[in-house]
Amino acid sequence: MTIKLFTLLMQAALYTLGISIVSIVIGFAIAILLSAAMLSGKGIYIAPARLFISFFRGVPLLVQLLLIYTLLPVIGINVPSIVAAIIGLSLCTAAYQAENLRGGFDAVPKGLVEAADVTGFNPRQTFFRIRVPIALRLTFPALVNEAIMILKSSSLVSVVGIIELTKMAQDLSSSTYLPIPIFASAGAIYLVINWAIALVAGRVERSLPKVTA
Amino acid sequence: MLKRHFLKTVVGTALLLGTALSAHAAxxxxxxxxxxxxxxxxxxxxxxxxxxxxxxxxxxxxxxxxxxxxxxxxxxxxxxxxxxxxxxxxxxxxxxxxxxxxxxxxxxxxxxxxxxxxxxxATVAIMKKAGDTSITKPEDIAGKAVGVGKATAQLEQLKEYSATLPKKVDIHEYVSFNDSYADLAAGRVVAVANSLPNIAFVAKQRNGAFEVVTPGFGKKxxxxxxxxxxxxxxxxxxxxxxxxxxxxxxxxxxxxxxxxxxxxxxxxxxxxxxxx
CATH class of the missing domain: 3.40.190.10 (Periplasmic binding protein-like II)
Incomplete structure (x- = not known):
């Protein structure tokens, strides 16, 4: 295990990190739309959101990636590897994050919403000042969990031609015949990244106001 | 109504994109x-x-x-x-x-x-661990575990060859040939079937760990x-x-x-x- 091999692993880890962060952010934006649709109470919005969530939660990410990469060109949309990888990860995490958010909104105590109503908050104020902050606070740990899951799931994007950390480790171990140190290093890099995410998230969580029902 | 309209928009956009791209392919x-x-x-x-x-x-x-x-x-x-x-x-x-x-x-x-x-x-031959005296010619793999890459022509030839042997070869399919070489080194398979240029190169690179068994068994x-x-x-x-x-x-x-x-x-x- 030389410095050169370790540097290559670190470069690939940057790829892993970049793809994951972009996907989590895009996924969160889509998740907001999805959970809004689910909470709208109107069948016309709920039905497509449900369909989206059941598909992207129900089909393995590996299959989704292969579909996006090889099926989209059939209808004339040919996306490069990196775009396919980000679309796949974003849509998949959006489905999970939407369910987390919906759970958060459902868990906002009814009494608080009613209290806001009688004290003269209009629906808009109730939503942005009462429901959103509480729901976000309640969903935060689940969102961090999802971010860590996506970072690890990003090891699957090598099937659409992205050389991320896991694929780089495979390539290096097959050319150097040093599987143990290389895979151990790759595992350690994943661990350190996720540990850092958990550490920062823990700090943020402690700084948020406590919610008790 | 709205849903119908949405569907139309999506299909329309896809078709439009399709023609735009194929128009490019003049x-x-x-x-x-x-x-x-x-x-x-x-x-x-x-x-x-x-x-x-x-x-x-x-x-x-x-x-x-x-x-x-x-x-x-x-x-x-x-x-x-x-x-x-x-x-x-x-x-x-x-x-x-x-x-x-x-x-x-x-x-x-x-x-x-x-x-x-x-x-x-691309003629197919087998590669064994160096010094393995139980395999000296291709037909010695009858009844033994042999590794090969998934979705390859080498796999098809190994299957065809296996059918001609007194005892069928226990074929292990790998995502890539590299994985099969790793399992040969680990002893999970006794040989790997691949084309001559590939195994000759691998045998040379892994100096002395592997040996190619000649002649090949496949057709030219x-x-x-x-x-x-x-x-x-x-x-x-x-x-x-x-x-x-x-x-x-x-x-x-x-x-x-x-x-x-x-x-x-x-x-x-x-x-x-x-x-x-």
């Missing part, structure tokens, strides 16, 4: 590649010595070959590396212009794809690159054929074979009726 593949200045090549990077990763760098005979071809054509080469079982489907999906690989030229593949002029021999076959069969790709495949024959004549291909296989192969200019 000329043929080669003209488009020249105009774009880039030839996209799909491959699997676990097929030494054709395509592999040496300490982080993609190297091999294919890399050298396409570098020469790119120089002659005046375009840059862009590589797309995928697992082998999705390399050919992605070619059909238009992810790249041609597949390096290379792949054994077989009857089944010629039905679906166009294969270029051979660049090396050749390696070629793979292009699409449609009219659009014809100009590109024809160009690669011309280049291959040109490089064979001016000695560049021979030099590449010498560099990567340690030996030269006599290859025909075209294969119209493969043995397998």
């Amino acid at each position: 000329d043929d593949a080669l003209a488009r590649i020249k105009a774009a200045g880039v030839l996209k090549v799909g491959t699997e990077t676990a097929f030494a010595p054709f395509d592999f990763i040496d300490a982080g760098e993609h190297v091999g005979l294919n890399v050298d070959f396409f570098a020469e071809l790119g120089k002659d054509l005046g375009v840059k080469i862009e590589w797309v590396a995928l697992p082998w079982d999705s390399v050919l489907p992605s070619l059909e999906a238009g992810k790249y212009d041609i597949v390096a690989g290379p792949a054994t030229i077989t009857k089944a593949r010629l039905e679906r794809f166009k294969m270029t002029s051979p660049i090396a021999e 076959t050749y390696f070629g690159f793979i292009g699409k069969k449609d009219d659009d790709s014809k100009t590109l495949v024809d160009y690669v054929n011309e280049e291959t024959i040109k490089m064979k004549k001016d000695g560049r291909l021979g030099k590449l074979q010498e560099k990567w296989f340690g030996t030269k192969f006599d290859t025909p200019d075209a294969i119209t009726d493969p043995a397998f």
Whole structure:
């Protein structure tokens, strides 16, 4: 295990990190739309959101990636590897994050919403000042969990031609015949990244106001 | 109502995009590649010595070959590396212009794809652990565990050969040949079946750990690159054929074979009726 091999692993880890962060952010934006649709109470919005969530939660990410990469060109949309990888990860995490958010909104105590109503908050104020902050606070740990899951799931994007950390480790171990140190290093890099995410998230969580029902 | 409208919009956009993209495809593949200045090549990077990763760098005979071809054509080469079982489907999906690989030229593949002029021999043989006296000739693998790559012509030939033996071979399929070599070293399989240029290279690289058992058991076959069969790709495949024959004549291909296989192969200019 030389410095050169370790540097290559670190470069690939940057790829892993970049793809994951972009996907989590895009996924969160889509998740907001999805959970809004689910909470709208109107069948016309709920039905497509449900369909989206059941598909992207129900089909393995590996299959989704292969579909996006090889099926989209059939209808004339040919996306490069990196775009396919980000679309796949974003849509998949959006489905999970939407369910987390919906759970958060459902868990906002009814009494608080009613209290806001009688004290003269209009629906808009109730939503942005009462429901959103509480729901976000309640969903935060689940969102961090999802971010860590996506970072690890990003090891699957090598099937659409992205050389991320896991694929780089495979390539290096097959050319150097040093599987143990290389895979151990790759595992350690994943661990350190996720540990850092958990550490920062823990700090943020402690700084948020406590919610008790 | 709204849902209907939404569906119409989506289908409409997809169709529009489709026509916009195909309108672009006015000329043929080669003209488009020249105009774009880039030839996209799909491959699997676990097929030494054709395509592999040496300490982080993609190297091999294919890399050298396409570098020469790119120089002659005046375009840059862009590589797309995928697992082998999705390399050919992605070619059909238009992810790249041609597949390096290379792949054994077989009857089944010629039905679906166009294969270029051979660049090396592909006859299949087995590689065992050095010093394994229980295997001295190909038929000794009867009833034993043998590794081979998934979705490969070598797998098909091993199956065919296994059927002729008194006891069937216990065939283990791997995502890539690299994984099968690892299992040979670990003792999970007693041999790996692959084409001669590949196992000769691996045996040489793993100095003394592996040994090639000669002669090969398969029929005489050749390696070629793979292009699409449609009219659009014809100009590109024809160009690669011309280049291959040109490089064979001016000695560049021979030099590449010498560099990567340690030996030269006599290859025909075209294969119209493969043995397998």
